[in-house]
Amino acid sequence: MRVVHTLAELRSHLNAFSRPALVPTMGNLHEGHLALVRQAKPLGDVTVASIFVNRLQFAPHEDFDRYPRTLEADCAQLQAAGCDVVFAPSEAELYPEPQGYKVSPPADLANLLEGHFRPGFFTGVCTVVLKLFHMVQPSAAVFGKKDYQQLIVVKRMVSQLALPIEIHGGETLRAADGLALSSRNGYLSPSERTQAVQLNQALQNMAHSINTLQLTPGDLPALEANATQQLTQLGWQVDYLTVRQRADLQPPPPSETQSSAGNWVVLAAARLGKTRLIDNIEL
Numbered sequence: 037m038r039v040v041h042t043l044a045e046l047r048s049h050l051n052a053f054s055r056p057a058l059v060p061t062m063g064n065l066h067e068g069h070l071a072l073v074r075q076a077k078p079l080g081d082v083t084v085a086s087i088f089v090n091r092l093q094f095a096p097h098e099d100f101d102r103y104p105r106t107l108e109a110d111c112a113q114l115q116a117a118g119c120d121v122v123f124a125p126s127e128a129e130l131y132p133e134p135q136g137y138k139v140s141p142p143a144d145l146a147n148l149l150e151g152h153f154r155p156g157f158f159t160g161v162c163t164v165v166l167k168l169f170h171m172v173q174p175s176a177a178v179f180g181k182k183d184y185q186q187l188i189v190v191k192r193m194v195s196q197l198a199l200p201i202e203i204h205g206g207e208t209l210r211a212a213d214g215l216a217l218s219s220r221n222g223y224l225s226p227s228e229r230t231q232a233v234q235l236n237q238a239l240q241n242m243a244h245s246i247n248t249l250q251l252t253p254g255d256l257p258a259l260e261a262n263a264t265q266q267l268t269q270l271g272w273q274v275d276y277l278t279v280r281q282r283a284d285l286q287p288p289p290p291s292e293t294q295s296s297a298g299n300w301v302v303l304a305a306a307r308l309g310k311t312r313l314i315d316n317i318e319l
Contacts, residue, residue, distance in 0.1 A: 037115040039122045043171055046123050050172065055080040056121075058174035060165060063087040063124075064104040068209040068217040070117040072178045075206050077118055079176035085114050086168050087124040092135065093160030104222065123172065130167065138163045141189050149285060149303060150185050150314070153275045158189050165190055166197075174201055182208040182216050184303060184316045185285060208315075210236070216315045223311040231271070232308055238267050238277060239302045239317045246279070246297055246319060253288040273307040282318065 040046045050056055057080030059072045069085075077083050087110055094100035111122055139162035140146075146158040169177070179187045191203045209217045214236040215229075224232055242263050245251060251259060256279045264277045281288055282301045303316040 037111070037119055037122065039111055039124060041124055041126065042129055043125070046121070046171060049121060050082065050084070053080075053082040055175040056082050056084050056172050058168065058172045058177040059083070059085045059119075060168055060177065060179070061085055061087055061110075062089045062103065062219070063110050064106050064219040064222070065110045065113050066209075066217045066219060066221075068180060068182065068206075070113055071209055072180055072206040073114060073117045073119050075204065076176065076178045079178070079202070079204065080174065082120045083118065084121040084123060084172050084174065085119050086172070087122060088130060088164070088168075090160060090164040091127065091131075092138075092163055093154075093157050095154060095156070098154075099220075099223075104219065123168075130164070135163060139166050139193065141193060145185075145189060145192065145285060149276055149278070149280075150305065153305065158186070161186055162189065162193050166193065169199060169201060176202040176204060178204045178206050180208065181205045181318075182218065182315065184301060188283075188285060214240070216313075218313065220311055220313065225309065228308050228311065232313060234267065234270055234272070235304055235306055235308075235313055235315050236317075238263050239304055239315055242277070242279065242302045243317050243319055246300070246302075251297075253290050253292050256288065267306060271308070275305040275307070275312075277304045277306070278302070279319075 038049055040049060057076040059076050061069050073085055089103050091100055107124055114122055138159050141158050141162050151158050179190055181187060187205050194201050194203055213233045215233050242259055245259055260278050264274045267274050279300050279302050282299050288300060297319050300319045301316055305314045
């Protein structure tokens with residue numbers, strides 16, 4: 037496995053390949069990231085993982101400075117997973133001058149859910165992802181479904197900008213108790229880690245109610261409010277706990293019937309102590 041830190045090194049090394057497959061990450065890797073790398077391997081003739089903590093997608097009050105940087109351990113895991121190239125640029129390498137040109141995704145997708153609670157987040161995501169796409173020139177890229185809205189935003193960006201890249205979603209990996217694997221799980225105290233599974237349980241309960249009670253879009257606001265109240269009573273600060281259409285993350289229109297539930301996704305973001313977790317379940 038080759039580890040490169042500059043764009044010149046990256047382009048020189050990738051010159052010998054025609055179909056790179058890219059897995060963008062912010063490092064502090066876990067088994068979920070490694071599964072994306074394994075998924076990417078058959079999609080190209082060289083597998084590239086990028087490691088870069090992107091300042092543009094962090095608000096001033098968020099955890100940019102304390103986000104774990106674990107490059108040596110990350111590289112060891114990536115090598116074991118069969119990654120061919122690690123691109124780990126410095127901030128000065130990726131942003132040699134202030135990034136005045138940015139990608140602003142459409143408000144109807146980027147300003148709801150995560151974008152509502154983290155203003156500017158998806159502008160930061162799209163800007164760095166597009167820049168990585170230009171640097172690596174992949175024919176395919178893999179993003180985890182745990183960051184469901186991010187996957188939809190990136191897919192739409194690639195489509196609207198006519199980029200010759202296939203975007204693949206990787207299934208969410210979970211611990212034995214159902215907690216979605218996440219780099220931020222490391223922020224949880226032992227007691228919070230035990231409690232954290234409640235987020236996934238809330239999603240599972242909502243999905244079960246929709247499927248077994250044959251709920252229609254008109255029933256969803258009450259379901260969401262009840263689930264939010266229950267999670268709040270358990271000590272969580274809930275940003276959202278909601279049912280949306282998979283394609284555009286809008287609420288299912290009242291005209292739909294329960295037969296459309298297979299096109300829905302249940303999404304959640306909530307804070308346990310100081311740690312904000314997200315999760316989702318496709319119906």
